[in-house]
Amino acid sequence: MAEVDKDKLYQFLLRMGDNTLILGHRVSEWCGHSPVLEEDIALANTALDLIGQTQMWLGYAGEVQGEGKSADDLAFLRDAWDFRNVLLVELPNGDFGRTMMRQFLYDAWSSIMLGHLQKSTDERIAAIAAKASKEAAYHVERSSGTVVGLGDGTEESHNRMQAALDYLWPYVGEMFASDEIDLAMAAAGIAPDPANLRDEYDALVGRVLDEATLAIPAGNYVHKGGRDGRMHTEHLGHLLCEMQWLQRAYPGCEW
Amino acid sequence: MTEKPSVDQIREWLDAVPDPEIPVISLMDLGVIRDVAWEGDTLVVQVTPTYSGCPATSVINMDIETALRDRGIEKLELRQQLSPPWTTDWLSEKGRAALEKYGIAPPQPAGGPDRCPHCGGADLEKLSQFGSTPCKAQWRCRDCLEPFEYFKCI
The missing domain is CATH 3.30.300.130 (Fe-S cluster assembly (FSCA))
Structure with missing residues (x-):
């Protein structure tokens, strides 16, 4: 493996782990509230996989950082401005349709990204990606099927899915916006330049949305600021209030 | 010791x-x-x-x-x-047989169960890709109408 700046590698690992952590928490909010029991179980299982992946990413991030922090420390003791997830994953769940559309838009990126990361020059990253990509493949199979079922469903479900896509689409571009951290990772063979994944993503997403009879909205505006920490949405702080409450109220609490 | x-x-x-x-x-x-x-x-x-x-x-x-x-x-x-x-x-043959006897269809490379673990019927439908644990999905047999769990193939 080529020499790489430790702080950049740490930032890259935070981006991977914060995506799965924040989305995992969001999806877990459905537990006990889904439209039917099967979907409730499916969403809870998806959230569980994402939290499991978080332990691997943030566990490694803590080791690279070298300050003795565990995955739990990084998850529960950082404030909003230190998170590096894309804005897409922190957006509120909305209705079931919007949750599933967000899941599909993320799963499509994740399944492609993890496929490339299996060839990482960093053996640990390659191993985490190999483990996580099996789960991601299963997730995208389900979320794409649900997007097609609801998009090409009743008038009501179609309209809701189109509204979800209109709302979420401006957040997709951030997953492919490269910066100097990505370029350093790409140069060291650790991770692909995200900008290079866009064609593969558009092909997969385009095929599914076609089948779902949904149209990608016009316009090129992209909401950014999550993966570089410049500006998260107001929603992240509220999410952290709930997720981090126990460790904030009872520091160091264990069970 | x-x-x-x-x-x-x-x-x-x-x-x-x-x-x-x-x-x-x-x-x-x-x-x-x-x-x-x-x-x-x-x-x-x-x-x-x-x-x-x-x-x-x-x-x-x-x-x-x-x-x-x-x-x-x-x-x-x-x-x-x-x-x-x-x-x-990596599931052993002994384990696969024990799963089926217990009522859980063992994983199949085709991606779904090949027969109902209760009656052996082959007319099956998927209810949900997920089940009571991360490793299982929910299916139903159209012959005996019983639901059953399928050990997901990964």
């Missing part, structure tokens, strides 16, 4: 430790024990998780530790092995 038990003996002991969520199969049947070896006077057991977030993982580690300590193993180290990732190909 006067003499170190053989690796085969230890594997036999681990084959008596049930999976915490599907107790009809053992940890050896599940394929999560990747290696058992002595390093000097320390016994090293390599364990791989089934799904990365499966809550049974920590219980599995505790059960391994308890079982081996009960047999007199004093120096024990459990190591997590991520790569290669766990696959249902």
